[in-house]
Amino acid sequence: MFASLNNQDRCGRGHSSSVFRIRSRLGFSRLELVVVTAIISFLCGLSVSYLRGLSLKSKATVCRENLRQLSLGMLLYINESDGRLPYASLVQNTRSQSTWDTLVSPAVRSQLKSPDPNVAAPPQSKVNELLLCPADRVKPADWAAKYKLRRRTYAMPQHDMRQANWPPGPDNATGVGLWWSFGSKGTNQPSSLIYNAEEPTKQASVRTGMILQPKATILLAEQAKTNNIVANGQGSTINCAADHLDTALLPLKNYHQGKFNYLMVDGHVEFLSPDQTVGATGEAGDNPRKHLGMWTIRAKD
Template sequence: MTNSSSENKRSAGMTLIEILSVIAIVAVLSGILLAVIGGAREKARLAKCSSNLRQLGVAVQLYTSDHQLALPFGYWIAQNSGDAQVWDQFVEPYLGEGLTEVLRCPSDYFAEEDSDFPRRSYAMVRNHQGGVAKTGYMTKNSPDALRLLSIGNPADTIMFTEYSCAKASGQGSDNVIGEIACSVVDTPLKQMQSGNGTQLHDGLFNYLFVDGHVECRSPEDTIGTGTLEAPLGMWTYASDD
């Protein structure tokens, strides 16, 4: 009777090995679940970022239709007054109260240093004046606006992309709405090294093209025969590079 009772007690409980096995299985399943949830959240942030750029593209198209098919310039600082104009000021009437939300990628997690100057996650592609963003610094006249008819292949020319600049990550300026600093980007290398950089979407960036469509690509896929420091391909509006 004693032996039978002892065996029943052992069979009714769990051994230490069994308990540890259950804990290990739960830990593995939790890790898988967290990875799935994290991946789903990043996909949602990426989709929201893509949507932001599409809305920005619509605003630019509306602007061009009101300005003889000319794109807004990147920025201009007037010689005499020192007043500055930036591309986001030109599209603001077409975005209205949604400007702040549209110009912020949800993966660009740096907080504003000043709530009066909301962060801006996007920049117009200048590429040292080889891109669509034309700029002028302390010039008498504003930069000549680039007309759509001057762009060889609008579906293959980047107009805006993500550019996360922040003093918190070592840059000299924050990318904030209404400011010329970080309003344009010259190279993919700067894009990759600034702010959240390649952490935004696991090494990928969203790109808004002149024709209004958005693609998520690696920077290396956008430079044609150029380099990350001197891009060609989608970073210029010429049709023969």
């Protein structure tokens, strides 16, 4: 009897010991847990970085499509205006102003309209959606927010409207965006000086015939700033390749990863870094504020 009990006791103890040993092998040491945690954290970091990259790429693609849609309206406006590009702005006073987006808006709506004659043209709000890049999270300036005005991302390269580049012509070392201010007594007043245009056109304009490299001349660029407001002269022009962003509000790396979409005069869109736009010879590489390359009407500078 004692032998039987001893055998049972031995079997019991042997079974418990076996279970203990198996459980020991299935567990993790503290070092192993640290290593596994580090690997999981690393993989999570890679996933977040990858997903962020996909998000930025997706926003850049939508932005590109915005400009393609706007280009259809731009080209229709130009064709119906005897080759004249829209003005960046025509400001009578603070209550009466036209900008490139209001000038081409009817043409954009026409291009967006369904071929079905029974379907109405899309509302202006649809055009306004095209004016804002999804990566542009900058809030409107206080004066605009007060009146619930909408932001706009895109702007025309500014024409300096100085004597050296006047009247508009193919040798202008400046941008295509004329900005008239009729209410002021400044130098940028209306003029009958025009380049190679027939009567009765008296208003000075930039025309497609002046632009010898339409595929390498910027018509619209991105300018994600607080004062770039729909249907407003402020922000309707961008001065140079250094003025795309207010980096204090929106870091460059968070906006298309340092690149921008550019609509060219011929209607196609390029996705480039700013230093790729500032000169055929690269001489402006250290100074993106120079007016060279795709930012000027003048060819091959």
